[in-house]
Amino acid sequence: MTATHITIEPIVESQSLKARAYSALKAAITGMNIYDDNAQLKLEERDLSARFGISRTPLREALAQLDQEGLVRVVARRGIFIVRKSKAEILEMITVWAALESMSAREACAVASDAEIAGLHDLVDAFKQDEVALRMGEYSDANIRFHQAIIALSHNALLEQISDSLFLHVRAIRNRAIFENDRVKRSIADHKEIIAALETRNADLAERLVREHTLKLRAHVEAFVSLD
Amino acid sequence: MTATHITIEPIVESQSLKARAYSALKAAITGMNIYDDNAQLKLEERDLSARFGISRTPLREALAQLDQEGLVRVVARRGIFIVRKSKAEILEMITVWAALESMSAREACAVASDAEIAGLHDLVDAFKQDEVALRMGEYSDANIRFHQAIIALSHNALLEQISDSLFLHVRAIRNRAIFENDRVKRSIADHKEIIAALETRNADLAERLVREHTLKLRAHVEAFVSLD
DNA sequence: GAGCCGCCGTTGGTATACCGAACCCCACGC
DNA sequence: GCGTGGGGTTCGGTATACCAACGGCGGCTC
Numbered sequence: 001m002t003a004t005h006i007t008i009e010p011i012v013e014s015q016s017l018k019a020r021a022y023s024a025l026k027a028a029i030t031g032m033n034i035y036d037d038n039a040q041l042k043l044e045e046r047d048l049s050a051r052f053g054i055s056r057t058p059l060r061e062a063l064a065q066l067d068q069e070g071l072v073r074v075v076a077r078r079g080i081f082i083v084r085k086s087k088a089e090i091l092e093m094i095t096v097w098a099a100l101e102s103m104s105a106r107e108a109c110a111v112a113s114d115a116e117i118a119g120l121h122d123l124v125d126a127f128k129q130d131e132v133a134l135r136m137g138e139y140s141d142a143n144i145r146f147h148q149a150i151i152a153l154s155h156n157a158l159l160e161q162i163s164d165s166l167f168l169h170v171r172a173i174r175n176r177a178i179f180e181n182d183r184v185k186r187s188i189a190d191h192k193e194i195i196a197a198l199e200t201r202n203a204d205l206a207e208r209l210v211r212e213h214t215l216k217l218r219a220h221v222e223a224f225v226s227l228d
Numbered sequence: 229m230t231a232t233h234i235t236i237e238p239i240v241e242s243q244s245l246k247a248r249a250y251s252a253l254k255a256a257i258t259g260m261n262i263y264d265d266n267a268q269l270k271l272e273e274r275d276l277s278a279r280f281g282i283s284r285t286p287l288r289e290a291l292a293q294l295d296q297e298g299l300v301r302v303v304a305r306r307g308i309f310i311v312r313k314s315k316a317e318i319l320e321m322i323t324v325w326a327a328l329e330s331m332s333a334r335e336a337c338a339v340a341s342d343a344e345i346a347g348l349h350d351l352v353d354a355f356k357q358d359e360v361a362l363r364m365g366e367y368s369d370a371n372i373r374f375h376q377a378i379i380a381l382s383h384n385a386l387l388e389q390i391s392d393s394l395f396l397h398v399r400a401i402r403n404r405a406i407f408e409n410d411r412v413k414r415s416i417a418d419h420k421e422i423i424a425a426l427e428t429r430n431a432d433l434a435e436r437l438v439r440e441h442t443l444k445l446r447a448h449v450e451a452f453v454s455l456d
Numbered sequence: 457g458a459g460c461c462g463c464c465g466t467t468g469g470t471a472t473a474c475c476g477a478a479c480c481c482c483a484c485g486c
Numbered sequence: 487g488c489g490t491g492g493g494g495t496t497c498g499g500t501a502t503a504c505c506a507a508c509g510g511c512g513g514c515t516c
Contacts (some may be wrong), residue, residue, distance in 0.1 A: 045497075045498065055471045056471085058471095060498085074498075076477080076497085077477055077479085080498090086506085092384050093386060095335065097386055101326075102327070104327075129287075159320070159324055159327075245500070246499080246500095272468090285501065288469090302468075304508090305507050305509090307468080
């Protein structure tokens, strides 16, 4: 019986170097404010590989993946550049977001359980009660969490996956997309209406509310946010 | 003046080996019928690199990209496997497609020119007149071209990009997604209605028609198409 | 004869060396 | 003083060698 008593190693099972380099780079890039004029936007393979302590091969594969996702751009014989999204690209992302989330709301009316929909209240209420959270950066994060929750209700993994990659970029400009306090209050009211529509399983209404809510954000960004 | 008369070299500018390997592999994979039971679904890096005449490094980068796009799956120490999409995944793709295209129709009402919208007629008419094209494979291609055209009218590069990657997968099952002839005629009628809505700039109607049209396809696939 | 153990081949993961093109800077000439 | 050209340096692209783990197969044992 002694053999069964020894504690089994949890198995390190460290993922591949490529995957780890990818995660580290992604966190580093999304974490920094790339719209700061002093931001370092150029990277070098050899420098990065030395700092990560790995060879260039897995690092290059991680960079190629980030390149495909649009976070960086690898230019032959020039270097690796962190991508700053243009305002037009941000607006396009918000439009796609509106399309995906409004469809998610429609789907949610058909497939989400009552309990799942009820769970949305927590995301709005917890946020509403915390006035400190009204600071814009925090608001943006909470806002994104609410919308991600709606997308999750569609039970559609592809919708979630595409949306996540969009949020990744939208979050990068949150420090620039400053909303007035009135917008935040209006936004919370919108969220409550959306939840109500979902609860009554009114797919057409839920879809319309979500779409209009997000397109309002787009109009706001278009009118008041300046990039570049 | 002689200098200005010499013909300028078209610039060889052969893309990187990675890009070429990527294109070649993508064409090979999308071109084959992966749902044929006899299909060869396993690949090997060394074999492919030898057949392409390049080393494994650029080939691996191309494979990594295809892996991320979901066309293949690279499994450590096992091999590379061409991915067969499950029926559930196909349905999810059609759902996302419906979301993107209905939003595109809405956007098109605001930003597309009359001439652009008028151009849609050609895609429907040319197809309608060619009865031979009613063979299902052909229909599916023409169908996809029409829908891609609508998405292009949104003037939103991101919408187009995401949609293209979806069509890539949807087309792979076209040989299985056999529609009855009645469905084709109904589909053509739908297309005409969609064009009419776009021409009158009725965004709500255009969006709804596009969405319902695509969701009808989803319902049909769900009911009648069997995969795996 | 059946089942288990270990060897070995296969295959993707990683490290490293080399290559050639683009950029930068300085020297030279006008 | 300015423009130009050449050479060195920098950098990503590519090739290749080595590694480690998974799985199949054969032999050994009971």
